[in-house]
Amino acid sequence: MATFMDVHTGMTGITxxxxxxxxxxxxxxxxxxxxxxxxxxxxxxxxxxxxxxxAPTADAVQRVHERAGHPADEVHPVPLSV
Amino acid sequence: MATFMDVHTGMTGITxxxxxxxxxxxxxxxxxxxxxxxxxxxxxxxxxxxxxxxAPTADAVQRVHERAGHPADEVHPVPLSV
Incomplete structure (x- = not known):
């Protein structure tokens, strides 16, 4: 398993x-x-x-978001954190 | 105080x-x-x-990053979270 940060844009006005x-x-x-x-x-x-x-891969992250109806614009592995 | 997410790019190879x-x-x-x-x-x-x-403002976030020598490319308030 690895850590990922994904980014969605175009969600202006989200509540x-x-x-x-x-x-x-x-x-x-x-x-x-x-x-x-x-x-x-x-x-x-x-x-x-x-x-x-x-997640196991960035593709797995994107598959969940796609199936849920909100694909990400970017999915980045973030192996480093503080 | 508010919550902010800032993004730095161009840090290829960061350890x-x-x-x-x-x-x-x-x-x-x-x-x-x-x-x-x-x-x-x-x-x-x-x-x-x-x-x-x-932070109190996005400008305050950026001032810290600038003074520390690594200005952010974007600073976004993120008032919503789950």
């Missing part, structure tokens, strides 16, 4: 409820891809959402 | 030691700007670093 619903949609299917979404942060003004996950 | 040193340089002066850097994640391959902070 707390929409973020929670999107996260819940990921959580509902993530186990099928061996992924766990740990945290997400959103900037409604710029429409940017960051998701932190543990 | 664990370099990330720790950069974070330490922020921590050493952050109190002067009322900022606290909580976590950071790095992708050495794409050269992207994400920093999560609590």
């Amino acid at each position: 707390d409820e929409q973020l929670a619903a999107a996260h819940q949609a990921d959580l509902a299917i993530e186990a099928e891809e061996g992924v766990h979404f740990k945290q997400a942060w959103a900037d409604p003004e710029s429409g940017t959402v960051y998701c932190l996950s543990e | 664990d030691e370099q990330l720790a040193a950069a974070h330490q340089a922020d921590l050493a002066i952050e109190a002067e700007e009322g900022v606290h850097f909580k976590q950071a994640w790095a992708d050495p391959e794409s050269g992207t670093v994400y920093c999560l902070s609590e």
Whole structure:
């Protein structure tokens, strides 16, 4: 397992409820891809959402997001952290 | 206080030691700007670093990073999180 940060853009105006619903949609299917979404942060003004996950591959992260209806614009492995 | 995610690019090849040193340089002066850097994640391959902070303003986040010698490319308020 590795750690990934993925980024969604174009989510301008996203609400707390929409973020929670999107996260819940990921959580509902993530186990099928061996992924766990740990945290997400959103900037409604710029429409940017960051998701932190543990997953076997970046493709697995993207598969969950695609199946949940919100593909990421970027998925980065982040092997280093402090 | 608000929560911010900032992004640095062009850090290709960053090492664990370099990330720790950069974070330490922020921590050493952050109190002067009322900022606290909580976590950071790095992708050495794409050269992207994400920093999560609590701060009074985005400008305060950037001032710490600039004074520490590594200005961010983007600083986003992230008022929503799950």
